[in-house]
Amino acid sequence: MSDAAQAAAEREQEREQLADELRRAVGDLMRAERRLRSRDPGRGDGLSYAQVRALLMLDEQQEATAGQLAKAADLTPASVTAMLDALEQREMIERRRSEEDRRVVVVSLTPAGRELLEVKRTRWRACWRATLADLDARDLAAAADVMRRMARMFDGLASDAAAPPQAPAAQ
Structure with missing residues (x-):
């Protein structure tokens, strides 16, 4: 094998090892996120992950219906009703009837x-x-790009469009 071919084979092997490392890191991230979602809401401020997601949506949208919040927090309508009851009891949200359609209840922060x-x-x-302090702008941009690619890949897998993604065009 020529020196050039040997070097190319070594680069490809290193790339595959790094891709495996990335797959493991993504798995670690997903497991950590699941642990975060399932943590006991009795700690800290007492809010669950779903409650925080609902509050964030309300902050961004100004107001939403219970159905919209259920979708944003990935909960059933019955679960969202119980969640809103708890948030309202803690005076984090308020509910009122929509002025356009009195049958609709609108929630706001x-x-x-x-x-x-x-x-x-x-x-x-x-x-x-603190976590990202030692990364420069180029590293952060590359990390964001990789995360977006992973999100698109997972969305593709979830929608049964699991064809392998095309390699990006060489630049």
């Missing part, structure tokens, strides 16, 4: 809900900054 989210955001931002 209260000032207390916004304040709690801001505290959580401050903590999350500090955690992100």
